[in-house]
Amino acid sequence: MLGKTAGGLFWMFRYLERSENTARLIDAGFRIALTRPDGADDEWASVLQTAGVADLYRSRHDELDAARVIDFLLRDTSNPSSVMSAIAAARQNARLVRTAITREVWEAVNDTYMILKQALARPVAPRNLPGSLAMIRQQSALVRGALHGTMLRNDVFDFCRIGTYLERADNTARILDVKYYVLLPSISQIGSSLDNVQWETILRSVAGQRAYRWISGGESSPIGIADFLLFDGRMPRSLRFSVGKIATNLSYLEREYDHRHHCHDLVEALSGRLNQTTIEHVFEEGLHEFIVDFLADLGQLGAQIDRDYRFQG
């Protein structure tokens, strides 16, 4: 496979994952704004921060206004992380790697682009927002289904998966980092129940509220939620799960190409750290510090994969 193609697949799936994550962030913010109007501004600020576009937003708009934030995150093409930008970038990459993906995958991505372009042609009214967000999630599921149902399990597939999980790990880590101040104050009183709405938001933004309820037996605690999102190997958006998938797919590449690269050492070290660290240890050392380190490692891993598989030369 061409290095450029590998890079195109990697980024196509990063952008697809990003569009879904951004949609979910909007959803979570929207929920909280509905239920507690006075806390909404803080919530939107933290959504922007999680999406990594807080500075960009401030350079465009003076005030934190719900409609504006939603529009910025959903449709604004000058925001590279908006749902529309991410889908357009995913499709552009899909065109670039057209020869590597099946007709079904291409059509699912192309359909998604065309449907969203039409649905997001004008600002979305609040009453239509849940419907639009649901549509975005459905379209993502369609692309994922086409990928799983029609693609050969070879290096092409591996690069798609690596892109997906790198973006996902990055996203979950940033949600936790932005929200750690919510989790933190109550650390001193372990066992105390957390602000209901706040933890709902965190879980909702990773589609984990129901799963967590099952696992925790209905009792939510800050340490429990953090443990769930960092270390639960059953949770498909947790750091351990995502990094585990990256490691697995990189190991497939190692086997298929019969060559071990530096990125294999990096991912092994990273998943080793995740496997050996306990949540108690993380809280002792500081959740924020842990996540900052994690994001740095993840960034380094991405860059190393780019180099090892010659995405750009």
Add this chain to the structure above:
Amino acid sequence: MTKRPTFFDEMTGSADGARHPYQPYEAWFRSEDLRELRKKSIEAERFFRRTGITFNVYGQDEADERLIPFDIVPRIISGREWARLTKGIEQRVRAINAFLYDIYHRQEILRAGRVPAELISRNDAFLPQMIGMPPPGNVYTHIVGVDLVRTDEDEFYVLEDNARTPSGVSYMLENRETMLQMFPELFSRIKVREVKDYPVQLRRSLAACAPPAANGGCTVAVLTPGIHNSAYFEHAFLADHMGVQLVEGSDLRVIDGRIAMRTTRGYQPIDVLYRRVDDDFLDPLNFNPDSMLGVPGIMDVYRAGGITIANAPGTGIADDKAIYSYMPDIVEFYTGEKAILKNVPTWRCSEPDALAYVLDNLSDLVVKEVHGSGGYGMLVGPAASKKELAAFRAKLESKPGNYIAQPTLALSTVPILTQKGLAPRHVDLRPFVLVSPDRINITPGGLTRVALKKGSLVVNSSQGGGTKDTWVLEE
């Protein structure tokens, strides 16, 4: 007043009732509900948009990707008509390859005075870098698209020979695919010769021209200028259907005397490069130094036998519009036979008598720029306004050597489906020809382009033309 020209309609001919090849289709069409067919037509458009069969139009940033409109009424050619056409095409393509070999070697045809020498030596399409260099398998034009027009029952003319990088073959294939999906019952009723083998034949044909440096297997790749090129969809389509890599200049470099592509496992040599990049951009070291699309040094590798470039550089000299008028002589010179396919009578404006005639009859003629393509820089006299005629007259007078002129041909029509039912529109035909050292393969049919505007004679997609599926009947 000139008399209103009458046009040969391929479905109805001149008599009442459908012409023979169209009879089964016409019977089917009459039994169908027009509204249902209109619906199918809209369905086809959705199908094309989904698959991403779009083309990019130069100079239009906004409408970046456009569809070439597709008409659901097929253009039908009988087996007998096709047999005659293929004979003519094969003869012409053989002659083109012989001409190219000669022009870059002993230049017998110039010595014999059949083609003026200055037409070659002063032509930008003639590449001195190719002199004395036989391409692998002696094939210059691996892929040719011969543009044909029809004016009557038995009258076919070659409009131009596309011997550089003819495009449109993906539309030929997707048009058929669309028809098969929409009207499966038609294909069980009417036996139409298949076209879907083209990508396999293309790969085989290219692999048959492996360079001396290839050992054993043959790695083929398609070189595209990139995602913004108007034909990018086609480049990706062909690479995909051949099962080969689609590369850009930035993926390639010269390593150990070979052209190698950057893969996830390191650099791997390519044996045959089907390039969809023009000569001028192929090699910044040998041609246009500003080109970012090609591979620095590829010409040196090529000359040393490290790679096959398809089509070979310098083939443009054979489809140059100034050379076109000599094609009957060229065919005769190399094959010893009269040309089977006709040439359109052509006035070379570089000749004073011809120029005088062209200026006197401008409103009846089609004038083409010698190096232009795609319907740009062209005048269709009968359709032009007084202002356009005057502007073109000035261009002709200042640079007559840049132009040729031809009579306005009475292009045949084939019906398209409109709101009100069938309506005749002018068409042309581009069959696709594959040349390998031992054989010439012509896919039955080709791309039919149709001028969608009533009365228009311009079929180019960049000028509002559409396409049709082209059927050659089993006989």
